Each structure stands twice: as C-alpha cells, then as structure tokens.
Amino acid sequence: xxxxxxxxxxxxxxxxxxxxxxxxxxxxxxxxxxxxxxxxxxxxxxxxxxxxxxxxxxxxxxxxxxxxxxxxxxxxxxxxxxxxxxxxxxxxxxxxxxxxxxxxxxxxxxxxxxxxxxxxxxxxx
Amino acid sequence: xxxxxxxxxxxxxxxxxxxxxxxxxxxxxxxxxxxxxxxxxxxxxxxxxxxxxxxxxxxxxxxxxxxxxxxxxxxxxxxxxxxxxxxxxxxxxxxxxxxxxxxxxxxxxxxxxxxxxxxxxxxxx
Numbered sequence: 367x368x369x370x371x372x373x374x375x376x377x378x379x380x381x382x383x384x385x386x387x388x389x390x391x392x393x394x395x396x397x398x399x400x401x402x403x404x405x406x407x408x409x410x411x412x413x414x415x416x417x418x419x420x421x422x423x424x425x426x427x428x429x430x431x432x433x434x435x436x437x438x439x440x441x442x443x444x445x446x447x448x449x450x451x452x453x454x455x456x457x458x459x460x461x462x463x464x465x466x467x468x469x470x471x472x473x474x475x476x477x478x479x480x481x482x483x484x485x486x487x488x489x490x491x
Numbered sequence: 492x493x494x495x496x497x498x499x500x501x502x503x504x505x506x507x508x509x510x511x512x513x514x515x516x517x518x519x520x521x522x523x524x525x526x527x528x529x530x531x532x533x534x535x536x537x538x539x540x541x542x543x544x545x546x547x548x549x550x551x552x553x554x555x556x557x558x559x560x561x562x563x564x565x566x567x568x569x570x571x572x573x574x575x576x577x578x579x580x581x582x583x584x585x586x587x588x589x590x591x592x593x594x595x596x597x598x599x600x601x602x603x604x605x606x607x608x609x610x611x612x613x614x615x616x
Binding site: 368380382384388389390391393394436437438439440441442445447458459460462465466467468469470471473475478 | 493519562565567584585592593598
C-alpha cells in the first residue's frame with residue numbers, strides 16, 4: 367500500500383482538487399495523514415484546516431461536498447491530486463465555482479470565475 | 492497591483508501547473524516572490540527549488556520549458572494556478588506528461604500517465 371510521504375511536508379501535503387467533469391482546478395487545500403485516511407474511508411474530500419487546526423470535511427457546512435472519483439499521487443509522493451464531483455457546482459466559500467476565479471493580467475485582476483451562490487444564503491448565522 | 496500573499500506560506504506558496512490545452516494538471520511546485528516576479532517578467536514558469544535552494548526555471552535543463560498563458564490566484568491569495576503551454580509535451584523529470592501519472596485505487600497503484608521521453612536521453616551526464 368503506497369501513500370503520500372507526509373514527512374516531506376512536515377505532516378501536511380498540498381492537495382489539488384480538480385473537477386472530474388470540466389477539468390477545472392477548483393481549489394488547493396492541505397492534507398495530513400488523518401485527512402488522507404478519512405478521504406479514503408469515506409470517499410469525501412477531507413482536509414486539514416490550518417486556520418482551525420481541525421479535520422475539515424469539505425462542504426460539511428455548505429452542503430457542497432466533494433465526492434472523490436480519482437486519487438493521483440505525484441512523482442515525489444509529496445503532492446496529491448483529487449478528481450472530484452462537486453456537489454452544488456461550487457467549491458469556493460465566496461460562491462464561485464472555483465477558488466481560482468481571478469486572473470492576473472499585467473498587474474490587473476480580472477474576475478473570470480462563475481458565481482454559483484451567494485455566501486450569505488449558504489452560510490447563515 | 493495585486494500579488495500573492497507570500498507571508499502566508501512563510502515565503503513559499505504552492506503553484507499548480509495546468510496544461511492550457513488539455514486541462515491536465517501537470518505538476519505542483521513552489522514559488523517565492525523572486526520566482527513570481529521572474530515568471531511575470533519572462534513568461535516562463537519559474538519556481539523555487541526547495542531541494543536546491545535556488546530559483547528554478549522549469550525545463551532549463553531538459554528544454555521542456557513552460558510558457559505561461561494565464562495566471563490565476565485563489566480566494567485567499569495563497570495559492571497560484573499557472574496555465575501553460577508545455578514544451579516537449581512532458582512536465583515530469585521521469586518522462587511522463589504529468590507528474591501525477593499514478594492513480595491510487597484501493598491501496599494499489601496504477602500507472603496511468605503517458606510516458607513521453609526517457610530521462611536518460613534527456614538528462615545526459
């Protein structure tokens with residue numbers, strides 16, 4: 367059984383999340399070994415939240431879960447690629463389909479992403 | 492002029508490289524501010540090599556340069572996405588088109604990537 371080399375990232379490795387249908391890169395998050403094992407066990411993309419210092423099942427609050435369809439590992443075993451089916455059509459907490467919704471062009475920022483939801487409707491107090 | 496928040500990653504942020512034609516995720520590397528500025532200046536994907544502690548123009552040795560077509564920044568400004576035209580058709584030093592050439596399936600590894608070149612031909616002594 368091969369697994370990513372978490373020691374290389376001092377316990378945390380970057381995981382790229384790609385939409386299995388469109389091929390769009392949706393987000394980048396971090397996994398520790400617990401998040402990795404939880405992802406394998408549940409089939410739901412699960413990360414380690416560096417801000418909350420806790421396991422984070424992506425979409426647990428918003429309902430925008432990520433069903434993992436494929437897991438790839440890179441040549442050095444220190445980066446992970448998840449191909450997922452994105453529930454609700456949006457990965458970003460801002461409501462955009464992808465967290466990478468801003469393009470930089472000669473120092474200017476252009477918003478090119480598709481806005482799917484209004485965060486105020488989804489993350490109610 | 493917006494730029495990634497390199498402080499968030501203690502000076503180094505992950506950069507996902509995606510093929511601008513196929514949409515395949517080719518690799519993940521790291522950028523510091525120098526690598527970022529060099530990438531903007533030259534249009535060639537340039538990273539910070541953590542193993543060599545040096546700026547690293549991707550493909551400088553192999554000729555497999557990455558011409559940057561689009562630069563995206565994520566919601567938290569702590570991850571970068573480069574959409575590139577991959578010279579020579581391969582991003583990985585192992586000769587595969589993508590560094591993510593291995594798929595994990597129930598604990599087993601399947602090589603699913605396309606091998607483009609033999610590293611021994613490219614990285615001659």
